[in-house]
Amino acid sequence: PSSSPRHDDLKEMLDSNKDSLKLEAMKRIVAMIARGKNASDLFPAVVKNVACKNIEVKKLVYVYLVRYAEEQQDLALLSISTFQRGLKDPNQLIRASALRVLSSIRVTIIVPIMMLAIKEAASDMSPYVRKTAAHAIPKLYSLDPEQKDCLIEVIEKLLADKTTLVAGSVVMAFEEVCPERIDLIHKNYRKLCNLLIDVEEWGQVVIINMLTRYARTQFLNPNMNEDKEEKEKKKTEATAIVKRKPYVMDPDHRLLLRNTKPLLQSRNAAVVMAVAQLYFHLAPKAEVGVIAKALVRLMRSHSEVQYVVLQNVATMSIKRRGMFEPYLKSFYIRSTDPTQIKVLKLEVLTNLANETNISTILREFQDDHFNDKDFVAATIQAIGRCATNIGEVRDTCLNGLVQLLSNRDELVVAESVVVIKKLLQMQPEQHSDIIKHMAKLTDNIQVPMARASILWLIGEYCEHVPKIAPDVLRKMAKTFTNEEDIVKLQIINLAAKLYLTNSKQTKLLTQYVLNLAKYDQNYDIRDRARFIRQLIVPTDKSGALSKYAKKLFLALKPAPVLESPFKDRDHFQLGSLSHLLNAKAGGYQVLPDWPEAAPDPSVRNVEVKESVPEWTKCSSREKRKEKKADKPFYSDSEGESGPTESADSDTASGSESGSGSEESGSGSESEESNEESESASEEDEEEEGKKKKKNVEKIKARKPVPESESDSQPNTIASVQVFDTICKPAWLYMQFLLNPPLPVSVPQTIIPSGNLKTYELLHRITGEGLSVEYCFSRQPFSPDPHMVAVKIQFTNSATSEAKSLHVEDAKLQSGMRIKEFPEIEVLPAGETISVVMGIDFCDSTQAANFQLCTHTRKFFVSIQPPVGELMMPIFMTENEFKKEQGQLMGMNEITEKLTLEEKCQGEHAVVQRVTTAANLSRVPCGSDKECRFAGKTVTSGSLVLVSVVTKEDGAAQLTVNCEKMVIGTMLVKDIHQALTQ
């Protein structure tokens, strides 16, 4: 709001005629968006330019539209028709681009339009358009997951596509919409394998990942015999198990491995990783090795790539250590590596350590620079893990760690202590001197964890250091009150253990420590002290447990297992985000285990033998298939100023109306039915309606244009004049005048005004006594047949007369027009008057905003038409209807199933409700199960065909065919509502 003055200036620029100004404005707006500033208030001003001729302006408008359509759904609909036109363009690029933008507009109301557009594009001749269709599928799915079934059909169709352009995109759509439908892949498996090498890089990644999962469900584990043997070795009762049949690899499994292997040479790290994981998960053990070299290559890439690759190598190196051993040096740590890389390299080196290379690795560890504290800790832990895993070097490691105990850096010492503690647990007898050495450290080392570890060690192995242990306890007792909590707990433990083994020397000390602990601030320590005192100090009250105190405290504790955090991480598909996080990410597809028995391999057989995949890189030597197109999408407008389609249906409407006149019998037929449906009680209303009509006539009488009311006498001369002055859609109406039998049918098409819904335009209170209502009179608006006639009824309930009622300052969306009603000079108090005004809504449901003025006040009002009022009835024969319907198939057809509301079952009710909801006329039909209606939009004259087929139990199917998909969509919604409520 604070920045609105600046935006005003932008709006002005957008409204100007100069493209350069518009462009400048759009550039500034897009720059605002790029910076993250809110530019949504400019939406109406921007969207007007959607059909701008200048390509760049147009392009930027699209950029804007895609960004803000979600927030301004109603306004966004204005632009839809531009894209709909684009969808039918002869140029494939324009079709594709239109689909891309249309599907990016995240507005729920256009879901059916998108669905139709995608379906159509999926069978487009151009592979590029089909690719765009594949891209649009996940967009629609995220907008409306209920479309899933329909989308799967499209995916199935596109999966069968044989071009490389489409393959990656459709598999992407498959993965997002229906990854569980693995059955859709069968028939396309071989084709995908063969196309793979020529698919663009990003598509390759997606396809390879998907095929990995597929293979895991369809083939047998190539390593099953070896894995089994390993297991058998572990279990000793191997005798009874029946040997499996020798393993034979499915040729399709081999095909996949063979066709992915060259991609290890891709420049794209993601592709290489995808192939690597495929080999890791699917290849026989002997063949997995090939990926190591490629992965090591990635280690020389950007540090982020290294980070991800190392994570995966860390997991792989646990299971397949031999694979990376030749590349040990590539994992050497550099001082310039970021910390997370160093830590991961350390992890890999630790996994790779064995008897032969351990000395080199340990030297690497020592060479590492101790600047980075996190890394130091990781290194020392790594040394510890090497020591536990490789018996031969345990002493070397231990010695190295003991040397580190004299390091100046306390953190190094502390970490070493913790690791040594774990190592000593494995063979404490041989290392009493190390324990002694560590006991000395308690004087210096301050890190609580390290102190606690030393105390635990001394307590645990107090029998190996009988002289030193009591002395350590003595020192600790002195400093007890100043220690950290974990240290205090260990002091208590030490005291208890010494009391049990050497009570002579330590009895008093223990008592002292326990007394100190009794009054400690920390309740854990108080509890521990109380519990231990009860357990170890024999009293008459002490329970049965105290007998076992020694066994409890000095039981042999199992040595800790130092394990890699990457162990068993390969149950996640490698290379995935979930693997990296070691947690399942949203949308992750579990990598299934190998099946026990292979499913039927014949499902992948394709009847028609596929031609050897054409190597597209060679085929490019041939001529380009697509001719250079002649009309770019971004510059397609040919003199159209807005979303309106001006008078492009002249011929159509002419012929329609001509044929409509022949079909007079049908009109009277339906008239009968309509009359039947109206009960006698409605007669009063009809009379009222007539009154209103008279009022209208009064107003209209002032106009120079000849009257064309339904009840006026046919006047040939007048109608000829009318024919000359009025444009063609009115021609239809002229039929009534020229053709004697026709006037009879008029009441049928034009619903008596009693049935018209009135809307409030101005309330009595806000209007200071003047109340205004309007309704859509459904009469042709004679001054301009492209306008919708709106009947406005003024009632002056004030005490004084209202003067000079007129319309002013209409603020309209681009393309919209208003024909004001003539000024009403005086409206006396208590009187009511009706006038008619015309509004060209441009076939959109956008509101027309204007000011209603009296001599004293101005009121802002707006009229928003229901979609059903944007059309006018036309007459058609059954055959014509069918013919026209046949031409409006595909995306122009919207079908919906519904259940008729109870009161609405029966033909008459249906007809009445449909004609109330929309200004349509009935088309005769042979079957009483089907009702048909026809009309055309007022502005552009696009045909609107509606049919309702009723079935048993109130089930019905509603079909709307309309060139204007937005209109069609909204109409379906309205009629659906009318029929079900």
Added chain:
Amino acid sequence: MINSLFLINPSGEIFLEKHWKSVVSRSVCDYFLEAKEKALEPEDVPPVIHTPHHYLISIYRDKLFFLSVIQTEVPPLFVIEFLHRVAEMIQDYFGECSETVVKDHMVMVYELLEEMLDNGFPLATESNVLKEMIRPPTILRSVVNTLTGTSNVGDTLLTGQLSTIPWRRAGVRYTNNEAYFDVVEEIDAILDQSGRSSTDLSTGTTVQRSWKSDPEVKGQASGVCVCVCVVCKLCYDWLTGTTVFAEIQGVVEACVKLSGMPDLTLSFMNPRLLDDVSFHPCVRYKLWESERVLSFIPPDGNFTLMTYHVNAQNLVAIPVYVKQSISFFECGSDGRLDVTVGPKQTMGKTVEGVMVTVHLPKTILSINLTATQGSYTYDNGTKLLVWDIGKLNPQKLPNLRGSLSLQAGAPKPEENPSLNIDLKIQQLAISGLKVNRLDMFGEKYKPFKGVKYITKAGKFQVRT
């Protein structure tokens, strides 16, 4: 897949955002900024961050953070690779990738991003295709644009996306048809301190073993030669320290400006030298596998044709040796530094652009050094010592020596700093790789062809 992209400068300011799906509030970056605060160096920020509702995958490149927001499972490398492509695209379009450049061309960058992804899935990432849609700015064009009010958006129809060879635009025309290839090699090496006797021997033996076991070498060189080499190497090792690790990274950069749809075949004299290769998608993998030739229809303009790797450590010639000693006296607060650089295996070429970089310990107070050649700079804040030597003269070896003084009372640094070496050798591919010939099919004209070799130091480190 990729939901949004944020560009963030080192001080944490978000200066560009782009969303390919529903808008994600930029407050999601707070998690990242928090991690960035914790990290000592920008490189230390974890590339993948898990937040309650999103995953943040970021790269740090050209002093900028490219942060992408992900909502569902996606291979992390897929995202990282794409982010690097974005950076490369900016570099390609505007000559450099920096905050200023992006801010100057905000709208164009935004439009490019719009084209690169559709609903978060890559649509057009090939430079050739992008350039057809959105023309890169040139000085001339920006002048013309200002005068005429025209724009950079391509006004012809973009056929690049339709092609089965997505990396090459159609209808390329040049008056001078030329194709240049630069073979650039970088040596990555870690050299150990000299005189570490315990390991010298063992490395020596491994060297011997690997020389003999390498059939390639056996086939080419006589046994005597092998022996001599081993001895030489041992001498060098004894003199100048052992090579802990050495390998060569090579890359063939191409600049191809050829009309029409040329189909090129490039062959090497000694392709078996290459240990590992990766290719631009235009290269036909299968032909490389069977015949060891590079067969491809090139993209138009500059591109990286292939990268390769020469691993066998003994084959890696180390062009310079470094004799250095950095020592601190046990008592007192002084130390000495003495570094000499000399040529080693240079194949008769001059070593240029030699530069030695040392991260001195944090406790150094000041230094006082003299260089016999070139000049040195020292930043007391970062403790970074840079000695720019220039051309290496084998007659008079450059030397840098002098004293270091430690902060009073500071303990003697535990570890000695390692030296990073930078160098350049023109007209030499240190691995010995040579291009044999380049043939063109598919077009009738005679192109002008050229190959250039250059060797540089990559991560070349001397441990002390």
